Amino acid sequence: MTETKLPDFDTMTPADFEQYLPEIFANGDGRVSNDPRLQTFLKNNPDCAALVRDLEAIADQARSLFEPTYEPSDAVWTGIQNKLKHADPEDDELALPQTV
Amino acid sequence: MDVQGLQMTQTTPVPGVFKRNPPIAGEAEAIEASKNGYAEAFSKLYALHKRRVYTLCLRMLGNVSEAEDMTQEAFLHLFRKIGSFRGESAFSTWLHRLTVNLVLMHLRKKGLNLVSLEETINPSEEEAPKRDFGSRDLQLTGSVDRVALERAVASLPPGYRMVFVLHDVEGFEHNEIATMLDCSTGNSKSQLHKARLKLRELLRRPELATQQDGLKEVAV
Numbered sequence: 068m069t070e071t072k073l074p075d076f077d078t079m080t081p082a083d084f085e086q087y088l089p090e091i092f093a094n095g096d097g098r099v100s101n102d103p104r105l106q107t108f109l110k111n112n113p114d115c116a117a118l119v120r121d122l123e124a125i126a127d128q129a130r131s132l133f134e135p136t137y138e139p140s141d142a143v144w145t146g147i148q149n150k151l152k153h154a155d156p157e158d159d160e161l162a163l164p165q166t167v
Numbered sequence: 168m169d170v171q172g173l174q175m176t177q178t179t180p181v182p183g184v185f186k187r188n189p190p191i192a193g194e195a196e197a198i199e200a201s202k203n204g205y206a207e208a209f210s211k212l213y214a215l216h217k218r219r220v221y222t223l224c225l226r227m228l229g230n231v232s233e234a235e236d237m238t239q240e241a242f243l244h245l246f247r248k249i250g251s252f253r254g255e256s257a258f259s260t261w262l263h264r265l266t267v268n269l270v271l272m273h274l275r276k277k278g279l280n281l282v283s284l285e286e287t288i289n290p291s292e293e294e295a296p297k298r299d300f301g302s303r304d305l306q307l308t309g310s311v312d313r314v315a316l317e318r319a320v321a322s323l324p325p326g327y328r329m330v331f332v333l334h335d336v337e338g339f340e341h342n343e344i345a346t347m348l349d350c351s352t353g354n355s356k357s358q359l360h361k362a363r364l365k366l367r368e369l370l371r372r373p374e375l376a377t378q379q380d381g382l383k384e385v386a387v
Contacts, residue, residue, distance in 0.1 A: 093356045133338070137222045137225050147213070147246075
């Protein structure tokens, strides 16, 4: 898909806005609500502004999910050790050193 | 395991991801020792990175059993390939990419990756995000609860979840996602937007999230 041509922000309708929103989000720094070209439109279309605010809040909080939350069970490490111990000697890539 | 499809060579570091992966004390020594076959050092690498790798697998797969299997595969693969790590990017970034590639390959083998993406291009009526802006009295209050978001992400359709996790959580760019998922950047942008719309809907109506499968396995 080629770059999408964005509509005229001064004359676009809410439907236009909805259609082009994925591109508008992707083209900027993710802060659509701060885009000076959109301030008038968002002020005149509070539902669109609310949508933008919600999507930005979701994207913001998503970054916090980067930090690991979950821990694998001990069975995972046991499985890794077993696989390494019982690796086919012909499989050079899994040929394991002395101490496992 | 066929590793031909995995891009295990060093690629240009991704700034966003790299910044989020600062070096860990003792990691460099453990990497070098692991390259020389010291099992204890490999054990240390596992201890340092198991949570991040597992969490990534769990978020991408939405299933505890598969996530544990893929975590095991990722570390076995790491053991095989650690000699090719040259330190041009953060180790965790490199391991991260290795894991993402393994999970995607796993999904391809299951026939799920592109199928699920296609499904979410034309999802069932039930799964598709609502196209209206929604009434403002139901809007989110400008903040999103982390636990609620985690729960909502777990209940996303697989194709939506994949793109959302890769872009908004893991920090990959659309062009990278397009390469990984073998789709266009436009498709990636569109899927991300639909995922966010669906999340908005799920966060406004949390009872919808609790109806989804998968939730029980990643519920916090």
